[in-house]
Amino acid sequence: MSTTQLRSCEQWASGISHGIELYVLDCNPERALITVIKHKRDALYSEGVRCEERGGGQEFFHAPLEEKQKYPMAPGTVQGYGRDFVFSEDQKLDWCNMFALGIEPPYIRNPKLWPIKPTKFGETVDVYSREVRKLCQNLLKYIAMTLGLKADIFEEMFGVAVQAIRMNYCPPCSRPDLVLGLSPHSDGSALTVLQQGNGSSVGLQILKDNKWVPVQPISNALVINIGDTLEVLTNGKYKSVEHRAVTHKEKDRLSIVTFYAPSYEIELGPMPELVDENNPCNYRRYTHGEYNKHCN
Numbered sequence: 682m683s684t685t686q687l688r689s690c691e692q693w694a695s696g697i698s699h700g701i702e703l704y705v706l707d708c709n710p711e712r713a714l715i716t717v718i719k720h721k722r723d724a725l726y727s728e729g730v731r732c733e734e735r736g737g738g739q740e741f742f743h744a745p746l747e748e749k750q751k752y753p754m755a756p757g758t759v760q761g762y763g764r765d766f767v768f769s770e771d772q773k774l775d776w777c778n779m780f781a782l783g784i785e786p787p788y789i790r791n792p793k794l795w796p797i798k799p800t801k802f803g804e805t806v807d808v809y810s811r812e813v814r815k816l817c818q819n820l821l822k823y824i825a826m827t828l829g830l831k832a833d834i835f836e837e838m839f840g841v842a843v844q845a846i847r848m849n850y851c852p853p854c855s856r857p858d859l860v861l862g863l864s865p866h867s868d869g870s871a872l873t874v875l876q877q878g879n880g881s882s883v884g885l886q887i888l889k890d891n892k893w894v895p896v897q898p899i900s901n902a903l904v905i906n907i908g909d910t911l912e913v914l915t916n917g918k919y920k921s922v923e924h925r926a927v928t929h930k931e932k933d934r935l936s937i938v939t940f941y942a943p944s945y946e947i948e949l950g951p952m953p954e955l956v957d958e959n960n961p962c963n964y965r966r967y968t969h970g971e972y973n974k975h976c977n
């Protein structure tokens with residue numbers, strides 16, 4: 682990593698509250714693919730970031746099937762327990778089970794899908810999500826600054842940002858060569874915040890220079906993915922990263938993923954500040970709501 686790149690990492694790190702340390706795998710804004718934030722135990726940690734250790738995810742997935750099926754993901758929807766991205770009966774399914782909930786704004790919440798067991802589940806998800814929301818707002822400020830834009834530009838543009846959480850649980854798989862945990866995709870969000878459960882197998886891989894590169898889980902670390910929305914808004918300066926998750930022969934794996942995106946009705950497109958003769962507009966305008974319908 683060059684000195685300028687390091688300097689920009691430091692600037693980000695010192696600016697973020699809670700004494701978070703920032704590690705950047707590729708911090709050139711032109712190709713910023715993925716960022717790893719390492720936070721100190723007594724900062725975000727104590728405020729609920731290790732969601733799965735406090736009754737957040739693992740316990741839910743280990744509950745009997747009848748218990749989980751009380752919160753089904755209805756066909757054509759994206760909240761509850763089940764499988765997303767099922768388009769046809771002949772499709773080869775991913776190995777992961779998912780559990781997803783809308784968090785903000787309040788109208789996207791479906792209280793019937795919030796499990797009552799484990800008892801701490803709802804509270805844990807709420808505390809965690811509040812902290813992650815602040816983190817996303819902070820990150821977007823620093824991203825704006827790396828682009829020479831005013832710090833609040835994204836916050837002002839996003840309205841009441843949409844936030845959702847998804848837990849992906851992959852049991853061990855005897856033939857990891859035959860099935861993926863999650864098929865390759867990019868996220869529609871502006872930012873995605875991902876934690877790989879402690880003790881989980883290596884699973885996440887990003888496509889970099891046409892090769893799948895594993896993202897090693899770092900204890901107490903969050904992985905931040907750039908999503909499609911940020912790619913569009915920055916006219917391609919920040920690139921959305923294609924990623925997938927692989928399975929493991931003996932180990933299970935839990936990932937807890939937050940998607941942070943602009944309000945559904947806001948019209949989005951490359952920001953005029955980032956379009957000029959040398960950087961022509963590369964994307965058409967759309968709303969996040971329209972994009973979501975197209976994807977689901």
Ligand SMILES: O=C(O)CCC(=O)C(=O)O
Pocket residue numbers: 847849863868875877884885924925926936938
């Ligand atoms: O499990 C992972 O590491 C990736 C999860 C993911 O990409 C997603 O939920 O969109």
Ligand SMILES: [Fe+2]
Pocket residue numbers: 866867868873924
């Ligand atoms: Fe993803």
